[in-house]
Amino acid sequence: MELRQLRYFLAVAEELHFGRAAERLHIVQPAVSQQVRRLERELGVSLFGRTTRSVSLTEAGQRFLPHARAVLAAADRAADSVTEFRAPAASVRLGTSEGLGDRLDRLLRSFTRLLPEAQLELVHAPTAQRLQRVRDGSLDATIVRGRWPSSGLDLTPLWTDEVLVALPAAHPLASAEVVSFADLATLPARLSSPERNRPLYELVLASCREAGFEPLLGKEFTTAQDTLGTLGFGRPHWTVFYRAHANLLPAPGVVFRPLKNPSPRMRAYLATPADRRVTPELVALIEAARATEAG
Secondary structure: OOHHHHHHHHHHHHHOOHHHHHHHHOOOHHHHHHHHHHHHHHHOOOOEEEOOOOEEEOHHHHHHHHHHHHHHHHHHHHHHOOHHHOOOOOEEEEEEOHHHOHHHHHHHHHHHHHOOOOEEEEEEOOHHHHHHHHHHOOOOEEEEEOOOOOOOEEEEEEEEEEEEEEEEOOOHHHHOOOEEHHHHOOOEEOOOOHHHHHHHHHHHHHHHHHOOOOOEEOOOOOOHHHHHHHHHHOOOOEEEEEHHHHOOOOOOOEEEEOEEOOOOEEEEEEEEEOOOOOOHHHHHHHHHHHHHHHO
16 A cells, blocks of 8 residues: 555545546546555455446545545654755656556656655646647656657657557457458548647558558547547447557447557657756656556
């Protein structure tokens, strides 16, 4: 059991909403959900009742809550007792996205091991906004997938992500362990627009063309929740997700499958300001991010 898990549990218990808890903690929602699930597995009980519309504390969660508060209060008091001896902690403001999935959790663990005194502040925003905030100095760095306009930025390669196809579980293609791109030719594709995510859009189009067809473009990809909801229970179509994101997504009625002929991959980068030095904290961040490749 980790203090971080208790803090995430407490935030959800007080907000009764995973999204609001994530905003309060300045992290992405999948990271909160994953850590709460891990805590529940360690304890062997469900702490929250979850429906599509609400979150509530179970009886076990209500009994656990005051003890979690007491542990966190004791940890805070212990930390405060040595404040005067503590060197000022370095802080890194890192731009992130929901699509980082379980890679973000692995990155955070690795970074904490490398620099336990450093503070990592996570900022969630659309990619173009995060890149601009790196340029203007309000972010120290951001993680991006694919090549974006990089004027004023340095892009350091981090890892390569596998792209999976998401299909209705009831569709015949869902029975295959690996889906050939050409088999998607007759199904509409629901993709992020090139304005929102040009690298992924262009990767999918190039893969379709390599497989010998032009995709039938359907409704635009909006959010993961909405897109998966219509995919699982609407008319048959397909979309794509990075494997790291798919690993954390509850997707009733949907399956994720690897692709072949071709098998698309996307490179991830750390964008940093070209006119400022790379600090030891950013070096540690790069090492931690690259370590997720083996995780």
